[in-house]
Amino acid sequence: MLRNGTRPLARTITRSYATSSGPHALVFLEHRDGIIDSGSLSALTAAQRLGGEVTGIVVGGPEQLKEVVPKAQKLGGLTNLLHSASSQYAAPIPETVTPLLEKVLSNSPYTHVVSAHSSSAKSLLPRVAAKLDVPAVSDVTSVEHNATENATTFTRPIYAGNAIATVRAASSVPIKFFTVRSTAFKPAEADGAEAKVIEVEPVEVTDPQTQHVKTEITKSDRPDLGVASRVVSGGRALKNAETFKTTLEPLADVLGAAIGASRAAVDAGYADNSLQVGQTGKVVAPELYMALGISGAIQHLAGMKDSKLIVAVNKDPDAPIFQVADVGLVADLYDVVPELVDKLKQ
Numbered sequence: 035m036l037r038n039g040t041r042p043l044a045r046t047i048t049r050s051y052a053t054s055s056g057p058h059a060l061v062f063l064e065h066r067d068g069i070i071d072s073g074s075l076s077a078l079t080a081a082q083r084l085g086g087e088v089t090g091i092v093v094g095g096p097e098q099l100k101e102v103v104p105k106a107q108k109l110g111g112l113t114n115l116l117h118s119a120s121s122q123y124a125a126p127i128p129e130t131v132t133p134l135l136e137k138v139l140s141n142s143p144y145t146h147v148v149s150a151h152s153s154s155a156k157s158l159l160p161r162v163a164a165k166l167d168v169p170a171v172s173d174v175t176s177v178e179h180n181a182t183e184n185a186t187t188f189t190r191p192i193y194a195g196n197a198i199a200t201v202r203a204a205s206s207v208p209i210k211f212f213t214v215r216s217t218a219f220k221p222a223e224a225d226g227a228e229a230k231v232i233e234v235e236p237v238e239v240t241d242p243q244t245q246h247v248k249t250e251i252t253k254s255d256r257p258d259l260g261v262a263s264r265v266v267s268g269g270r271a272l273k274n275a276e277t278f279k280t281t282l283e284p285l286a287d288v289l290g291a292a293i294g295a296s297r298a299a300v301d302a303g304y305a306d307n308s309l310q311v312g313q314t315g316k317v318v319a320p321e322l323y324m325a326l327g328i329s330g331a332i333q334h335l336a337g338m339k340d341s342k343l344i345v346a347v348n349k350d351p352d353a354p355i356f357q358v359a360d361v362g363l364v365a366d367l368y369d370v371v372p373e374l375v376d377k378l379k380q
Contacts, residue, residue: 057084059088059147060138060144061089064152070105072216074152077219078109080218089113089116094119095119113229114229116232117234119236122236127242128157128244129239135162136162137234145184146186146212162211163209168207170212171188171203185204257292263321264324266326267326268328270299297315297331323338325348325359326347327347335354348364348367351364
């Protein structure tokens with residue numbers, strides 16, 4: 035704030051990467067139980083679309099990184115891999131990781147910072163961007179870099195997916211932060227190459243205002259909803275939690291599918307919040323998506339309409355779900371699902 039009470043329009047940031055010959059992306063790689071998250075692998079693919087070097091960064095406890103670093107090192111497209119180990123990073127939160135990223139980005143060659151559009155990254159990247167006084171673009175579905183103009187163009191869905199916004203970050207933006215919708219990019223894979231591994235000293239936060247208390251993970255033998263190739267979802271028509279379970283589980287078992295739910299079903303207590311599909315839940319794009327007793331509210335359609343094959347069963351012939359369904363059946367799901375399970379078992 036200036037003495038006359040006005041606020042400066044912008045803060046000048048001088049970085050060594052201003053003279054870089056091309057884009058250099060830093061990808062924040064998340065992991066759990068020694069495995070790199072699928073969304074981070076999609077973010078790595080998006081970073082490669084920029085056409086320049088790609089460096090990854092992983093943080094975690096010392097024992098965690100012993101398992102994660104060798105796997106991340108072999109990911110295709112990575113030139114370098116930064117890693118920082120600290121007990122504070124064992125359960126990373128934005129308040130403890132932000133100072134580390136600020137340090138890494140200070141006087142660095144990085145022109146872009148990329149991550150999955152995950153819960154943790156949605157809290158972390160905008161925080162770091164604000165600290166550096168630069169904008170951030172979220173939930174990106176495509177990215178294109180113009181090397182001549184040093185500008186990057188993104189597309190991202192808005193209005194519950196009913197419109198696509200095109201956002202251009204000009205050369206005047208020193209570092210371009212963006213998060214990636216995982217279903218829009220194919221996950222990167224290990225290609226046999228080995229990135230150069232570089233250790234970064236952690237930045238210890240002596241008095242964090244926020245602390246990690248505990249993590250509760252819902253365990254299931256079924257595929258993870260976010261990456262499953264087949265999803266069976268139920269809506270308000272399932273009546274209660276017991277009916278939801280007894281109706282959907284046999285069909286999901288025979289299909290080898292994950293189970294999802296509409297917001298109405300979650301709000302009514304039929305299913306856990308982790309199963310919600312939609313704008314405020316998980317965005318999925320499986321090969322097969324079955325919507326049973328789901329009317330098709332806009333916020334739900336935003337989370338599943340990119341599925342390859344959408345099958346809908348609903349008693350209401352005017353249900354909005356039929357507008358996006360490839361196969362629609364106007365019928366009672368309690369008659370259809372048991373018959374379908376019998377046919378599939380045969």
